[in-house]
Amino acid sequence: MFDPRSIAVVGASTNIDAMVNRNFLKPLVDHKYRGKIYPVNPRADEILGLEAYPSINQIPETVDFVVCAVPAEFVSRVVEECVEKEVKVIHIYSAGFSETGEPEGRELEQRIAHIACRGGVRIIGPNCIGIYCPSTGMSFYPNLSKEAGHMAFISQSGGFARGVTLMGEKKGIRFSKVVSYGNACDLNEADFLQYLANDAETKTIGAYIEGVKSGPRFVEALSEAAKKKPVIVIKGGRTTAGTRAVASHTGSMAGTDLLWDAICRQAGAIRVYDPTELIDLAEAFSYMRVLQGKRVGIICIGGGESVQAADECEAAGLVVPSFSQRVRQELLTVIDQVGTSVRNPVDTRPALADSRPFVKMTTMLTTCDEIDIVIIQVPVTPGLYPQGDRVIMGEIEAFIEASKSSSKPVTFVLPTYGSVDVAQFAFKITEKCHNAGFPVYPLVRDAAKAISRMAAYRQMNAVR
Amino acid sequence: MFDPRSIAVVGASTNIDAMVNRNFLKPLVDHKYRGKIYPVNPRADEILGLEAYPSINQIPETVDFVVCAVPAEFVSRVVEECVEKEVKVIHIYSAGFSETGEPEGRELEQRIAHIACRGGVRIIGPNCIGIYCPSTGMSFYPNLSKEAGHMAFISQSGGFARGVTLMGEKKGIRFSKVVSYGNACDLNEADFLQYLANDAETKTIGAYIEGVKSGPRFVEALSEAAKKKPVIVIKGGRTTAGTRAVASHTGSMAGTDLLWDAICRQAGAIRVYDPTELIDLAEAFSYMRVLQGKRVGIICIGGGESVQAADECEAAGLVVPSFSQRVRQELLTVIDQVGTSVRNPVDTRPALADSRPFVKMTTMLTTCDEIDIVIIQVPVTPGLYPQGDRVIMGEIEAFIEASKSSSKPVTFVLPTYGSVDVAQFAFKITEKCHNAGFPVYPLVRDAAKAISRMAAYRQMNAVR
Numbered sequence: 001m002f003d004p005r006s007i008a009v010v011g012a013s014t015n016i017d018a019m020v021n022r023n024f025l026k027p028l029v030d031h032k033y034r035g036k037i038y039p040v041n042p043r044a045d046e047i048l049g050l051e052a053y054p055s056i057n058q059i060p061e062t063v064d065f066v067v068c069a070v071p072a073e074f075v076s077r078v079v080e081e082c083v084e085k086e087v088k089v090i091h092i093y094s095a096g097f098s099e100t101g102e103p104e105g106r107e108l109e110q111r112i113a114h115i116a117c118r119g120g121v122r123i124i125g126p127n128c129i130g131i132y133c134p135s136t137g138m139s140f141y142p143n144l145s146k147e148a149g150h151m152a153f154i155s156q157s158g159g160f161a162r163g164v165t166l167m168g169e170k171k172g173i174r175f176s177k178v179v180s181y182g183n184a185c186d187l188n189e190a191d192f193l194q195y196l197a198n199d200a201e202t203k204t205i206g207a208y209i210e211g212v213k214s215g216p217r218f219v220e221a222l223s224e225a226a227k228k229k230p231v232i233v234i235k236g237g238r239t240t241a242g243t244r245a246v247a248s249h250t251g252s253m254a255g256t257d258l259l260w261d262a263i264c265r266q267a268g269a270i271r272v273y274d275p276t277e278l279i280d281l282a283e284a285f286s287y288m289r290v291l292q293g294k295r296v297g298i299i300c301i302g303g304g305e306s307v308q309a310a311d312e313c314e315a316a317g318l319v320v321p322s323f324s325q326r327v328r329q330e331l332l333t334v335i336d337q338v339g340t341s342v343r344n345p346v347d348t349r350p351a352l353a354d355s356r357p358f359v360k361m362t363t364m365l366t367t368c369d370e371i372d373i374v375i376i377q378v379p380v381t382p383g384l385y386p387q388g389d390r391v392i393m394g395e396i397e398a399f400i401e402a403s404k405s406s407s408k409p410v411t412f413v414l415p416t417y418g419s420v421d422v423a424q425f426a427f428k429i430t431e432k433c434h435n436a437g438f439p440v441y442p443l444v445r446d447a448a449k450a451i452s453r454m455a456a457y458r459q460m461n462a463v464r
Numbered sequence: 465m466f467d468p469r470s471i472a473v474v475g476a477s478t479n480i481d482a483m484v485n486r487n488f489l490k491p492l493v494d495h496k497y498r499g500k501i502y503p504v505n506p507r508a509d510e511i512l513g514l515e516a517y518p519s520i521n522q523i524p525e526t527v528d529f530v531v532c533a534v535p536a537e538f539v540s541r542v543v544e545e546c547v548e549k550e551v552k553v554i555h556i557y558s559a560g561f562s563e564t565g566e567p568e569g570r571e572l573e574q575r576i577a578h579i580a581c582r583g584g585v586r587i588i589g590p591n592c593i594g595i596y597c598p599s600t601g602m603s604f605y606p607n608l609s610k611e612a613g614h615m616a617f618i619s620q621s622g623g624f625a626r627g628v629t630l631m632g633e634k635k636g637i638r639f640s641k642v643v644s645y646g647n648a649c650d651l652n653e654a655d656f657l658q659y660l661a662n663d664a665e666t667k668t669i670g671a672y673i674e675g676v677k678s679g680p681r682f683v684e685a686l687s688e689a690a691k692k693k694p695v696i697v698i699k700g701g702r703t704t705a706g707t708r709a710v711a712s713h714t715g716s717m718a719g720t721d722l723l724w725d726a727i728c729r730q731a732g733a734i735r736v737y738d739p740t741e742l743i744d745l746a747e748a749f750s751y752m753r754v755l756q757g758k759r760v761g762i763i764c765i766g767g768g769e770s771v772q773a774a775d776e777c778e779a780a781g782l783v784v785p786s787f788s789q790r791v792r793q794e795l796l797t798v799i800d801q802v803g804t805s806v807r808n809p810v811d812t813r814p815a816l817a818d819s820r821p822f823v824k825m826t827t828m829l830t831t832c833d834e835i836d837i838v839i840i841q842v843p844v845t846p847g848l849y850p851q852g853d854r855v856i857m858g859e860i861e862a863f864i865e866a867s868k869s870s871s872k873p874v875t876f877v878l879p880t881y882g883s884v885d886v887a888q889f890a891f892k893i894t895e896k897c898h899n900a901g902f903p904v905y906p907l908v909r910d911a912a913k914a915i916s917r918m919a920a921y922r923q924m925n926a927v928r
Contacts, residue, residue: 017850099767142847157768159843166845166881210771236768241784241808242775248805249767273779274772274909303563303713304621304700307674308738311706315737320705341712344705379623381630383606386481417630420891427884445738 001089001122002133002177004064005035008056008087010078011069012039012047020069020093021048023129023140031146033137036061056081064088067130072096072108075126079112083119090116092126098183098251099127106251113185127250128182129158132165132175135201140180141165149174150203151282154192156182156210156236156250160275164206167279172434173286176201183250188213190221197225204229204285206278210236211252219263226268230285230457232278233269235260268460270453277449280441284450287439288373288409294455295319296448297371298345299361301378301395305415306345309377309444316448318455320344321370334360344371350384352391355398362402366410374403375447377413380426389425396429400436412440413447465553465586466597466641468528469499472520474542475533475557476503476511484533485512487593487604488557495610497601502527520545528552531594536560536572539590543576547583554580556590562647562715563591570715577649591714592646593622596629596639599665604644605629613638614667615746618656620646620674620700620714624739628670631743636898637750640665647714652677654685661689668693668749670742674700675716683727690732694749694921696742697733699724732924734917741913744905748914751903752873758919759783760912761835762809763825765842765859769879770809773841773908780912782919784808785834798824808835814848816855819862826866830874838867839911841877844890853889860893864900876904877911 009025025048028037039047042054053059056066056078066087068078072094082090097109109126116123124130129140135148141162151173155161161180168175176199179192189209196202205225212218225231237246238257246252264271272278296318300306310320323331323344331342334357341347346365351358365374376399382388396412403410412433416426430440441447473489489512492501503511506518517523520530520542530551532542536558546554561573573590580587588594593604599612605626615637619625625644632639640663643656653673660666669689676682689695701710702721710716728735736742760782764770774784787795787808795806798821805811810829815822829838840863846852860876867874876897880890894904905911 019849022850023848155768157766157771159766160768160772162845162848163843163879163881170882208768210768236771237775239775239778239784241778241786242771244786244807245767245771245774245805245809245811248807248811249771274776274907276907302621302623303709304619304624304627304672307621307700307706307709307713308624310709311701311703312738314703314705320703322705322708341709343708343712345709347709347712379627381626384487384626385483386486415627417627418634420888423887423891424884427887443738443740 001065001124002131002138003136004088006038006061006063007033007035007065007067008038008040008059008063009067009069010040010056012041012052014041014044014047016048022142024067024069024093027139027142027144028137030142031134031137031139035064038063056085056087059085066090067093069093072105076108076112076115079115079121082121083115087121089122089124091124091128091130093129095127097126097185099249101248101251109183109185116186123186124179125182126185128180129161130180132161132178134175145169145174147174148176148201150176150201151206151286152176152196152199152202152204153178153206154189154196155180155208156184156252157208158182160208164275164279167275168282171279171283171440173279173282184213190214190217193221193225193231197221197228202229204282205231206282207231208234208236208275210246210250219267222263222267222269231269232281233264233271234274234278235271270457272453280446280450281453283439284411284454287437288411288454289407291373291409291451291455291458293372294452295321295371295373296451297365297368297374299365299374299376300345300347301350303347305377305379306341306347309375310345312445313375313448316445316452318448318452323370327364327368327370330364331361350391351395351398352385355394358395358398359402362399366403366406366408373408373451374406374410375413375444376410377415377444380414380416380422380429381418382422382425383418393429396432400433400438403438404436410438411447411451412438413442413444414440415443465529465588466595466602467600468552470502470525470527471497471499471529471531472502472504472523472527473531473533474504474520476505476516478505478508478511480512484557486606488531488533491603491606491608492601494606495598495601495603499528500525520549520551523549530554531557533557536569540572540576540579543579543585546585547579551585553586553588555588555592555594557593559591561590561649563713565712565715573647573649580650587650588643589646590649592644593625594644596625596642598639609633609638611638612640612665614640614665615670615750616640616660616663616666616668617642617670618653618660619644619672620648620716621672622646624672628739628743631739632746635743635747637743637746648677654678654681657685657689657695661685661692666693668746669695670746671695672698672700672739674710674714683731686727686731686733695733696745697728697735698738698742699735734921736917744910744914745917747903748875748918751901752875752918753871755837755873755915755918755922757836758916759785759835760915761829761832761838763829763838763840764809764811765814767811769841769843770805770811773839774809776909777839777912780909780916782912782916787834791828791832791834794828795825814855815859815862816849819858822859822862823866826863830867830870830872837872837915838870838874839877839908840874841879841908844878844880844886844893845882846886846889847882857893860896864897864902867902868900874902875911875915876902877906877908878904879907
């Protein structure tokens with residue numbers, strides 16, 4: 001499924017810019033997919049420079065994988081051809097099945113599932129965008145990274161499959177496998193979880209699930225996967241209106257919210273509530289050194305920011321201990337006392353002339369046995385000082401230098417105020433932190449939530 | 465205080481780029497402050513083209529307002545000079561007073577408060593950045609908007625005074641008065657609330673408060689203000705660590721969190737938990753038409769996004785009713801049924817060729833008596849279609865056109881995935897929505913929280 005020798009795209013269009021070409025056919029070419037690519041269209045000889053075929057049957061060689069992008073009423077015919085051709089997997093992009101809520105759609109879905117099952121063909125979908133797997137060159141969106149990584153994501157929503165991949169990329173996360181699997185009439189969440197649990201390329205698994213096909217099998221697959229690597233789950237449809245939306249989206253039964261809490265807890269998986277939280281936590285798992293506890297040391301530039309940071313950490317279930325006299329005295333050797341604090345949060349002033357005290361202060365915290373993790377918050381307000389860009393960049397570089405050799409996890413928080421220019425500058429320093437191996441969050445509340453969940457996960461796994 | 469005839473900046477520097485020049489003196493010139501400006505520095509004849517004076521006493525004319533930016537130990541001398549010169553208000557930027565937690569700092573603060581009080585001079589601060597008032601040309605940061613608006617913000621944190629102003633500007637909010645008042649040794653939150661309650665220029669008040677000087681007076685001022693206009697309050701120091709940070713920041717006593725909940729509820733003020741939430745809610749109050757109830761109609765492009773939107777609205781306390789058969793039938797005249805839903809959320813497909821159905825669909829919702837407010841979510845993924853920028857812009861324009869004459873409030877949600885380029889494009893369409901008079905949020909959860917709080921406020925005020 002993730003490494004087919006050949007792929008046929010049924011419904012490839014003579015209109016070069018059509019969605020199916022843009023999102024399925026062209027990315028295979030762009031990603032240098034290593035197998036053969038066969039566009040299938042009865043009215044074309046050639047599409048995007050590739051020889052086209054009128055039907056799957058007429059392709060002279062073996063076809064391992066089919067992308068099916070034709071209207072719903074033609075899909076069963078395509079599945080029959082897949083059976084004849086001994087195709088291994090068909091990804092059905094087409095919609096118009098059980099998610100319509102109409103008996104015809106449900107029956108059509110059952111029919112194609114039956115044809116495929118009897119004929120030994122496995123289905124991804126229908127009503128989904130399929131697979132992104134950079135290591136083999138499969139993709140569902142133009143211009144995604146060609147670099148493979150260690151995060152997997154399975155999703156009943158195509159929009160979230162795309163969205164999470166794009167959000168992850170922006171945070172420096174690279175993916176092993178992303179699967180959008182829609183209505184799941186054959187292959188489902190349990191199959192994918194089982195596979196990814198044993199996939200050496202995958203170190204963290206994310207999932208957006210609207211409903212499961214078999215409760216017991218799902219719980220078993222989730223538990224097995226969570227024993228081997230962190231599994232982060234968003235349950236779509238946790239309210240009355242959300243549950244109704246789930247029925248129209250993928251035709252799933254949503255299940256009760258409390259049940260999902262219990263399932264995740266028992267399986268050792270981590271429940272989050274939206275794609276942003278999922279990526280925030282994935283970022284923590286992908287960048288951070290191992291967390292030994294939940295005592296946080298905070299460095300802030302700014303008093304209100306310090307108060308807010310302390311409040312948000314404790315509200316998220318972390319502990320912000322007051323530093324001992326010994327640590328305070330040590331900090332006072334590098335921090336000017338006026339308008340600052342050394343109690344934790346350490347509230348310091350901008351390093352206008354000299355950022356060396358920042359290196360020392362950070363080293364004191366990363367080696368301090370009174371805390372388990374360091375949060376460094378630098379508000380991105382370059383307008384505040386002459387050459388403010390340089391001042392902030394100097395601070396960031398000092399923090400990075402001091403944190404590089406730390407055995408404690410360190411995370412950056414860069415709240416960004418102001419215009420597009422400032423946002424662009426913030427993007428640049430965020431990249432710098434990522435390249436040095438540190439996670440970056442826009443607000444302390446986001447960092448605190450991710451850290452708190454990671455701490456809970458570590459604790460849970462230490463017990464088991 | 466907000467409209468002095470003349471301002472002296474004590475501690476203006478011969479180093480042009482010094483913080484005090486950059487943040488206090490130069491902005492007065494840039495903002496075309498209409499009164500006289502007197503830099504005070506014993507070692508300068510002229511600063512930034514303005515005649516400088518060695519001390520306040522030597523200024524030949526009346527001085528209404530003094531910005532004091534000299535080290536703490538010299539402040540009492542400056543206050544004495546203010547008394548002699550019959551200055552009305554002194555803003556003390558200097559830190560090193562009660563917030564140090566040391567007896568010397570506390571005594572120094574008491575001493576200056578005493579000198580000022582006996583001499584009839586009012587103090588803003590110490591340990592704060594003072595006033596931004598665009599209508600008279602006062603400012604505390606370079607390059608803030610010169611346009612005046614209707615939002616006031618008072619803050620014990622200078623960082624948040626700046627941050628909230630900058631965040632607000634980005635959202636098209638303009639300010640009447642912003643006051644950073646730090647340790648509040650004389651003028652405090654109750655004074656400012658009382659003033660702003662009766663200030664015709666101000667329609668919404670925001671506040672970041674770490675501690676109050678007199679409980680009963682504060683409750684009275686808060687209630688009075690909240691009777692006249694929405695008052696949005698962040699309480700800094702709601703946890704143990706936050707309370708400790710408050711003590712080092714402004715030397716305030718934080719009070720218990722439950723007490724603050726009760727005070728806000730009884731006064732009719734709205735409590736939020738961080739500057740982002742404050743600006744989100746201010747945006748709702750500044751842009752939205754009057755909200756009659758909490759039934760939300762949602763238009764989404766994308767199925768997972770629809771589920772998530774429904775979940776987030778209901779989780780925030782809003783209601784997402786299922787549309788009646790009549791409304792569904794009407795929607796089906798403009799929405800293709802495959803891969804979509806008309807139950808609420810309305811899950812539709814991108815308007816690739818023709819955005820007129822979007823106009824019709826939106827009008828159906830804005831005139832539908834089954835809902836009180838419309839949320840329109842458009843994911844910003846321009847890479848998805850050829851000329852995706854144009855497709856998305858066309859959708860936004862159709863939505864705006866249909867919403868312009870709506871008597872129901874309409875709000876946009878524009879989740880942004882991907883790179884800096886996409887963020888820039890999102891910024892452009894956000895501006896378009898703001899210019900047309902609609903609020904914009906990055907995520908449904910942010911919009912839902914703001915709407916829910918606004919609905920609660922309307923309900924509370926309808927009852928009183």
